Amino acid sequence: MGLKQVMKQSLGMAMTPQLQQAIKILQMSVMELQTEINNALTENPVLEETQSEGGEDLANIEASMADSGAETTAPENPPDQLTEGKDDFDWQNYIEQSTSSGPLPSTRNMNSDDLPSFEQILTRSQTLADHVMWQLRMVTEDDKELDIGEEIAGNLNEDGYLVALVEEIAAKVGGDVADVEAVLFKIQRFDPPGVAARNLQECLLIQAEILQEDDELEIIIEKHMAELENKNYPAIAKALDLSLEHVIELCKVIHSMEPRPGRAFSSSEPQYIVPDIYVIKVAQDFKVVLNEDEIPRLRISRQYQMQLASGALQGETKTYVKDKLKGALWLMKSIYQRQKTIYRVTEAIVRRQRDFFERGPQFLRPMILKDIAEELTLHESTISRVTTNKFVHTPHGIFELKYFFNSAISRTDGEDMASESVKQKIKELVSKEDAKSPLSDQQLADMLSETNIKIARRTVAKYREGLGILPSNKRKQYF
16 A cells, blocks of 8 residues: 555635634623724734724725735725825914913922822722731730731631631741630731631631620520521520520521621722613614724824835835734724624614513523524624623613523413523512512422423522522521
C-alpha cells in the first residue's frame, strides 16, 4: 500500500478574525461593548468618536464593506466627496472672542491656599475591621494583643464571621492559642454583638449572653438549633418541659437577634442594569427602540480618508493606515449587525409575547429558541448569544431577553402555559396563604390542578425553590 496525493473539494466555514470579532461583540453586554469601543478608540487612530447625529452612517457600513471587497484597503472616494461636510466654523475667531471676555469663575483662578486640602474632600466609609480595631485600642495597649486583633479583624467576612482557625492565627502571629482565644473573647463582646463568631450558633449565644435573659434562651440555642430552624416549637417545649407560650416568647427574642453582625458595615454597592432596548406602547401598538445613548458613535477619520485618496501616504505608512481602516470598518459593521440582530429578535419576541406586554408576566406564553430562530432564519446559537446579558425595558419592568423563553406546562383544558407564568401563580398563592397554616407543595399542586394546570408536586417544589420561597414548615408563623 503506497502513499499518494488526492485532491478533494469540500465545503467548510473558516473562523476568520472578522467573524470571531462579530461573534464576540454580538454576545457583549452594553457595558462590555463600551469598554471594547473605548479600547478600539485608543488603539486605532483611524477611528473617531462623534457626538453629532450626522457622523458615520452605520446603515451604510454594509455597502461600504461590499464596495471595498473582501480584502478591504480603503474607501476610494474622490477628493471632492471626502471634503463634504468639512467643518467651516471659524475656530480662530471664536477663540479670540472667547478670550477677550473675562474668565468664568473657576478653581484654576484661585490660590491653592484658599482651597480645601485633598484629605478634606476625600471620604471613606468605616469598615468592620476598622471599627473592631478602634474598640480594641480603647481597651488595651498591649502590642501582642493588638497584633492578634489585627489578624482576627482581617479575617472577618462580610457577615462579620471569623473565617480563620485560631490555630492559624496563633501560628501567623507567633503566639499561643490561649492568647488568641482571650483576644477573640474580648472582640466577640464588642459592637456589633456577636462579631467574630465562628458560626451562627456561637453568634446567637454571644448575643444571648449580652442580653442576660433567661438561661433557657441559651439552652434553646445550644441544644435545639434544628428545631428552632424548622420552627418546631412544640418539640422544644416538650424537651424542656415548658409551655408552648413560654417557648414562643423565648423564640421571639432569638428572632430579634442579628444573624449577620457585619451587615451594617457591608460595602456592597447596588448593581445597575442598563437596558439594551426599549419596548414602548404607542396607541394600541408596541414600538421597539434601541438604546444607543450608551454606545459611543463612531466614524472614520476624514483626515486619513483624504490622505489616502490624495496619495499623500506611501509605503509602510499607507499599508498601516489601510489595515487600521479595514479594522475600523469591520468593528463598525459588527456593532451595526449586533444592534440590528437585537432589534429583530426583540421585534419577534414582542409579536409572539404580545399578551405579556399587554397584561403582565402571568400571561407569558411558552417559547423556545428554535421558534425565533426559524422565524428570523438564524441559528439557535445566534439567538442564545443575542439574548444572554441583554436586557429589555418593558411596561412591566426590566427583563433579560432570556426571560421570555420558557418550557411549556400542560393544561387539561386550553393552551399550554409558560413555566414562568406557573411560577407567578405559585408566588400569588403563597402571598395569599394563611401565615399560621401555610400551603404545602402538594396543596399548591392541587390548587393549580383546579385551574387546569397539570403539574407534579416535585415540580412545584422546584419552582418554589427557584423563587426563593421557603418550605411550608419554615414559613409557618407563630407570632
